Amino acid sequence: MNCPYCGSQESRVIDSRSLDEGVRRRRKCLACNARFTTYERIQPHAIFVIKKDGRREEFSRDKLFTGIRKACEKRPLPTGAIDKFVDTIEAELYRVGKSEVPSSYIGDLVMAGLKKLDHIAYIRFASVYREFADIGALKQEVDSLAVRRELPSANQLPLPSSEAANSLVGRKRR
Numbered sequence: 001m002n003c004p005y006c007g008s009q010e011s012r013v014i015d016s017r018s019l020d021e022g023v024r025r026r027r028k029c030l031a032c033n034a035r036f037t038t039y040e041r042i043q044p045h046a047i048f049v050i051k052k053d054g055r056r057e058e059f060s061r062d063k064l065f066t067g068i069r070k071a072c073e074k075r076p077l078p079t080g081a082i083d084k085f086v087d088t089i090e091a092e093l094y095r096v097g098k099s100e101v102p103s104s105y106i107g108d109l110v111m112a113g114l115k116k117l118d119h120i121a122y123i124r125f126a127s128v129y130r131e132f133a134d135i136g137a138l139k140q141e142v143d144s145l146a147v148r149r150e151l152p153s154a155n156q157l158p159l160p161s162s163e164a165a166n167s168l169v170g171r172k173r174r
């Protein structure tokens with residue numbers, strides 16, 4: 001590790017702190033006495049996602065981000081909320097430490113997270129991911145959200161009343 005000021009390779013660690021994602025070290029150059037900080041990070045191994053049809057595909061943060069962003073489109077989420085959300089899912093995947101995970105595992109993580117983040121985004125994602133067979137199955141999911149009364153985030157709009165939900169989907173019911 002070369003000193004950024006004089007280029008000397010000799011430095012001494014004067015402080016070391018463990019972080020969740022690595023180690024932060026404060027160093028002192030033995031040649032010029034300058035102090036600088038280095039970070040040691042874990043290089044995550046590749047994770048492969050096993051799709052429903054059995055195909056394997058390398059886990060892609062971008063792909064996950066795109067899917068979640070689509071579900072959250074035009075939702076009143078704070079700046080960076082989606083990024084942070086994707087970070088937590090990615091971190092969870094690396095924490096589990098498997099080199100292969102079924103796509104359903106990631107899907108379930110996203111569902112659980114979106115449920116806390118934004119109900120509309122959750123329903124949008126669920127309708128693609130769970131492939132609701134009909135409007136009845138969708139309504140059941142919406143109703144279960146209303147019953148469970150998950151703690152809404154600060155920016156979350158309240159769920160429509162069940163009367164309103166009924167009038168939205170009721171027309172197709174027998």
Ligand SMILES: [Zn+2]
Binds near residue numbers: 031033034
């Ligand atoms: Zn130096």
